[in-house]
Every structure is written in structure tokens, then in C-alpha cells.
Amino acid sequence: MGERQSEASDGLQAGTAAFQRANLALALAGFSCFSLLYGTQPVLPQLTSEFAVSPGEASLSVAAGTAAMAFLLIPLSLLADRYGRERAMKAGLVGAALFALLSALAPSFLALLLCRAALGACIAAVPAAAMAYLGEEIAPDARGRAMGLYIAANALGGMSGRVVSGLLTEWFGWRYGLAALGLVSVLCAFSLWRLLPPARHFVPRSLQPRLLLADVRQIYADPGLPWLFMVAFLIMGSFVGIYNYLGFRLSLEPYHLGPAAIGAVFLLYAVGSVSSAWAGHLADRLGRRRIMLIMSGAMIGGIAITLASPLWLIVLGLAVFTFGYFATHAVASSWVGRRARERRGLVSALYLSSYYLGGSTLGSAVGWPWTHAGWPGVVGTLVVCIGLVVALALYLGRVGES
Structure with missing residues (x-):
């Protein structure tokens, strides 16, 4: 009892x-x-x-x-x-x-x-x-x-x-x-x-448009939150883009990998469970701006390594990119939570919407450079995207972490 x-x-x-x-x-x-x-x-x-x-x-x-x-x-x-x-x-x-x-x-x-x-x-x-x-x-x-x-x-x-x-x-x-x-x-x-145990603390919320619009205006008036939403858009778009089109590259000569081998590449996700926890802990000690800069730099380095021809170097580059991606996402998520304060639920939904919208739009748009310029075109496009994340991290450091 x-x-x-x-x-x-x-x-x-x-x-x-x-x-x-x-x-x-x-x-x-x-x-x-x-x-x-x-x-x-x-x-x-x-x-x-x-x-x-x-x-x-x-x-x-x-x-x-x-x-x-x-x-x-x-x-x-x-x-x-x-x-x-x-x-x-x-x-x-x-x-x-x-x-x-x-x-x-x-x-x-x-x-x-x-x-x-x-x-x-x-x-x-x-x-x-x-x-x-x-x-x-x-x-x-x-x-x-x-x-x-x-x-x-x-x-x-x-x-x-x-x-x-x-x-x-x-x-x-x-x-x-x-x-x-x-x-x-x-x-x-x-x-x-x-x-799933029944909810005991749920209290229905009002859906009045006036209150919702007031919250949205406050969120977008914040000097940091809209740019963190853009970070989410860019990193998720880059992440989906590289995994989408690397499969096409590895299915062609000289690799000729089948679906099972290409699917096995996604085992690199395990790297993310390590990097996200590590980055979150380090960001508390050294600051979010600094860790976001380091990890977005790792994403750029990883993308560049995939330009190499040996398969092991391509996999290494993807591992470095994946490590940096999950760490950057963890830091951005915690940064959003810190700035959200009492509007945490709506802010989280807006962050996740930007995140998945980046995956769907930018992730597919990378198909154009792949079709017209091959893998170097994909690399160039993604380096520009993550370069913008670096610029946003520098700006966010000026507006403060809370």
C-alpha cells in the first residue's frame, strides 16, 4: 500500500x-x-x-x-x-x-x-x-x-x-x-x-489557439532556440544524406556490396550510444559551445575521409562522422532543454520537427549532387551543411548557454 x-x-x-x-x-x-x-x-x-x-x-x-x-x-x-x-x-x-x-x-x-x-x-x-x-x-x-x-x-x-x-x-x-x-x-x-501502467499524473491541457500562438512567439523571440532548431535540421539532413547515398556508392564497382553488407554498415550506430553519453557529460564540464564545435569538426573530418577509395577508410570515416553526429545531437538537445524553461514540451516538439524535416528534405536533396557529381559532390554538399553548424555554434556561444 x-x-x-x-x-x-x-x-x-x-x-x-x-x-x-x-x-x-x-x-x-x-x-x-x-x-x-x-x-x-x-x-x-x-x-x-x-x-x-x-x-x-x-x-x-x-x-x-x-x-x-x-x-x-x-x-x-x-x-x-x-x-x-x-x-x-x-x-x-x-x-x-x-x-x-x-x-x-x-x-x-x-x-x-x-x-x-x-x-x-x-x-x-x-x-x-x-x-x-x-x-x-x-x-x-x-x-x-x-x-x-x-x-x-x-x-x-x-x-x-x-x-x-x-x-x-x-x-x-x-x-x-x-x-x-x-x-x-x-x-x-x-x-x-x-x-504500460495507466497514467496517474496526466492533466489535460487547453488547445486554445491564442495561448499556443503566444508560446510560439516567445519561443521564436529567444535569441538561441531558432538557431538550435536549424542545427537539428542540418545535422539530421546530413546524417540521412550520407547513409542514403553511401549505399549506392558501395553497391557499385569496385565494391559491389549486397544489401546485407550495406545493412551491416548501420552497426556503426553503436558508436552513437557511446558518443552521446560522453558528449553530454563533457558538455556539462567544458561548455556546450566548445563540445559542439569539436564534434561538428569531427563530422567534417569523417565526411572528408570517405573520399578515400579503400573500403576500410570509408568505414572509418563513416564511424568518425557518426560519432560526431550523435554527440552534436546530444549537445544540441540538452542546450534546447536548458533554454526552453517552462515551455519545454512545445520547444521539444519544434526541435524534433526541425530534426526530422531536415532528414526528409535535405537527406533526399543530396541525391542531386550524387547524380551530377558522384560522391565528391555529396561530400562537398555535406561539408557546407556542417560548416554552417560550426558557424551556428560560434554564434550560440555569444548569446549564452542558458
Whole structure:
């Protein structure tokens, strides 16, 4: 009885059964969402062949989902504020699993894009509600570890979805890869429905446009937040762009790598789980501006290394780039949280919208330099993008870190 009273007043305490169920449910939800969102990335060469589309057009199978997610994060976060976090997450995950299975059956490229866009729209309901649920339902002294597990599950899902999709495409075809991810997501959705403890601290928020517009005006009047949103746009766009088109490069001579080998490249995501935690700790000691400058410099260095011909150097360059990317994202995210103050929920939604919009637009736009100038064109474009991040870090240092 005492434990339940404590959980009701302070939130779910670390070590309790309810805390463990909540962590597992949300970890599975995050894993599922990000395995689905990028499931087509390692099979883009196969999509170009089957549907007779260009590499840039094939990359729209990734962009359709991330764009829908970017545009709907804010409205779905507001609906979750009004009608409940649990409803949003459960409905979103079930819908995403359904459209993942339908995308494996798509008879045309247009049908595939529509399914991927619908999948992204459903996924938008999950991160829009999951972080708010963690903030409200988990005890304050346990929120850090709960949030860390959720973010780690997101990264693991993104990596696993790409690897599984690539392996099954190599053995059976891309449709089987997407179908397998859909079936795993059905199981994750079932687990979320069964495991997630009911919310005890949720208070419905008003959807009055006047109050919302006042908050948005305050956010964009801040001297730092809009530029941090731009950082998110640029780094995510560069990240999706390099992983989208490196697959095409490695499928050509002299490498001739298959989908399984290209999918295995995404194991480098494991580097991100190390760099994000390390960078966050270091930023607290040395300052966010300094660490963002160092890590964005590492991204530029990594991109440049991929100009080399030996495969091991290309993989090394991608590892350095990935290390710098996850670290920069961690620093920018914490910087946003520090500047957001009482408008944290809306600010986080705006940051994530910019982040995924960069992945969908800039990530696909890199197809133009790939088509017209090959890999050097991709490298030049991405160096310019990250160079802008360096300039923004220098500016942000002048406006202060809080």
C-alpha cells in the first residue's frame, strides 16, 4: 500500500514492478518506431531496380515517413496533451505496424510512398507522447535512467531495422525485410498495450489557439532556440544524406556490396550510444559551445575521409562522422532543454520537427549532387551543411548557454 501511495504522489520509483513495466513498454515502442522509420534505407538500390526510379526518387521512401513525422509531431503532441499520452502511443504504434505490413505488399512505387507516409504519421504520435509520459509518471530521481533507456532503444531500433531489412533482402527480397519489421512491430504494439501502467499524473491541457500562438512567439523571440532548431535540421539532413547515398556508392564497382553488407554498415550506430553519453557529460564540464564545435569538426573530418577509395577508410570515416553526429545531437538537445524553461514540451516538439524535416528534405536533396557529381559532390554538399553548424555554434556561444 505504501509503495502504491508513493508512486501515485511522486511517480514510479526505480526498482518497482510498475517502473520496470513502463520502461520495457516504452523501450519496445521506441525500438519499433525507429526500426520501421528507416527500414527502406539499406534497400534503396533494390527499389530503384524494381520500380525503375532514380536514386533520388528511391530515397523518398525514407523521406515520406520522416516528413510526415516532422509535420505531425507538433499537432499530435498537442492532441496528446489534451486527450492522453497512452491513447496516442497505443493508437500510433498499432497504425505504424499496419502500414509497415501494407508497405511490404505495395504494388507500385506510389503505393509504397503512401504507405511510408502513413507509417510516419502514425509514428509521430509516439515520441510526441512518450517523453511527456516519462516526465510525468516517473519519479524525479529515476527519470534520467528511464529517458536514457528510451533513447538507447530508439537508436537500437534504428540500427536493427536497417540491419534486419538488409539481411532479409539479401536472402529473400526487400518485401520480406519490410514484412518482418512489420511483424516485430505488431508484437511491440501488443506489449505496449499489455505492459504500460495507466497514467496517474496526466492533466489535460487547453488547445486554445491564442495561448499556443503566444508560446510560439516567445519561443521564436529567444535569441538561441531558432538557431538550435536549424542545427537539428542540418545535422539530421546530413546524417540521412550520407547513409542514403553511401549505399549506392558501395553497391557499385569496385565494391559491389549486397544489401546485407550495406545493412551491416548501420552497426556503426553503436558508436552513437557511446558518443552521446560522453558528449553530454563533457558538455556539462567544458561548455556546450566548445563540445559542439569539436564534434561538428569531427563530422567534417569523417565526411572528408570517405573520399578515400579503400573500403576500410570509408568505414572509418563513416564511424568518425557518426560519432560526431550523435554527440552534436546530444549537445544540441540538452542546450534546447536548458533554454526552453517552462515551455519545454512545445520547444521539444519544434526541435524534433526541425530534426526530422531536415532528414526528409535535405537527406533526399543530396541525391542531386550524387547524380551530377558522384560522391565528391555529396561530400562537398555535406561539408557546407556542417560548416554552417560550426558557424551556428560560434554564434550560440555569444548569446549564452542558458
